[in-house]
Amino acid sequence: MECWIDPFSMAPQKALESIGKTLSVQYERWQPRARYKVQLDPTVEEVKKLCSTCRKYAKTERVLFHYNGHGVPKPTASGEIWLFNKSYTQYIPLPISDLDSWLKTPSIYVFDCSAAGMIVNAFTELHDPSGSTRDCILLAACESHETLPQRAEFPADVFTSCLTTPIKMALRWLFELGCYSSGRGMSSPCCIWCLFPILIIV
Secondary structure, three states: OEOOEOHHHOOHHHHHHHHHHHHHHHHHHHOOOOOOOOOOOOEHHHHHHHHHHHHHHHOOOOEEEEEEOOOOOOOOOOOOEEEEOOOOOOEEEEOHHHHHHHHOOOEEEEEEOOOHHHHHHHHHHHOOOOOOOOOEEEEEOOOOOOOOOOOOOOOOOHHHHHHHOHHHHHHHHHHHHOHHHHOOOOOOHHHHHHHHHHHHHO
């Protein structure tokens, strides 16, 4: 599943569009006044145009850039993410420095892909760590040496699901991996301990 949608339950293009629309709706629940633009399987040129347009209209407001890197190669050690060429026949690397120069600040980046920490590391190397703080928030699904968790019970975009549908994801996690799977029931101390961090996160 992606965004709680089974992509194999419909035609590939329809699934892609449904997932993109659902992600947009999930973000709209958290910030209904913002404008959202979904770019499905974009090329480097399309991302550049979209980032520039978003920054132009956002002016001094924060721009969200959400990268779903499922099904593409991991980011490179220099922090490049992968997009498509115009004919969708090969992957083209996009340096994080280019993305940063197009999106500017204030911004928030969500990198839902394996080895997402490589992107964060490359981004922080771009900027003087002892200098002025940039108005950027970086959220990464995992560290540079990690891969995304994959379990049939959960969506492939576990990180995105935790951000956009936290209660649904927490309950799924609790029921699939928590105390119910051990058969101890809700009254056991384990379940109280399991619920406590969930309530703090939500």
